[in-house]
Amino acid sequence: KNEVEQSPQNLTAQEGEFITINCSYSVGISALHWLQQHPGGGIVSLFMLSSGKKKHGRLIATINIQEKHSSLHITASHPRDSAVYICAVRSTGNQFYFGTGTSLTVIP
């Protein structure tokens, strides 16, 4: 069993739709990260959070520590949002665990 599970694995949306990607984890954590990987392969960190909610432009990340669950929301999705979104957690023992990613395609 993976320490970090993401759903869905693949997601296709029409431009303008509201998108939600979910992440559940099984270890005690000190922080959770949302990463974005574009087709070229490079990875960019979107959010690091340990409680509550953060917002960057059209992206919103939330975390519920008690339920060991986080969500990444994209409002007014755009084709340039097409990428793989990866959830990663830093455990209280300072180890990193990565989800397998959610592949998002936004169609114009």
Place this chain on the structure above:
Amino acid sequence: DGGITQSPKYLFRKEGQNVTLSCEQNLNHDAMYWYRQDPGQGLRLIYYSQIVNDFQKGDIAEGYSVSREKKESFPLTVTSAQKNPTAFYLCASSIAAGGEQYFGPGTRLTVT
């Protein structure tokens, strides 16, 4: 511009040859990491280094070696002992161990 560079972007080698992947950062970060990414799997940690002249094995270190002689550089050697070396390799760094990681663009290694 501060960042992490990996070179080359694509690398092809014959089976049985050792190959070294470069990773350089000018962010003044103490910690550096090497990950491997295979289709359908999450990133897996190969080696990490918390400080110069020190490094530890990650989850899948067999068949790999590293060095950390300079703060800026953390090269990864894929040896002939690695049974399945074809993969996408990502280097990352953070200010300190466990901190937010910044990733390089990756090197896609193909061994035939």
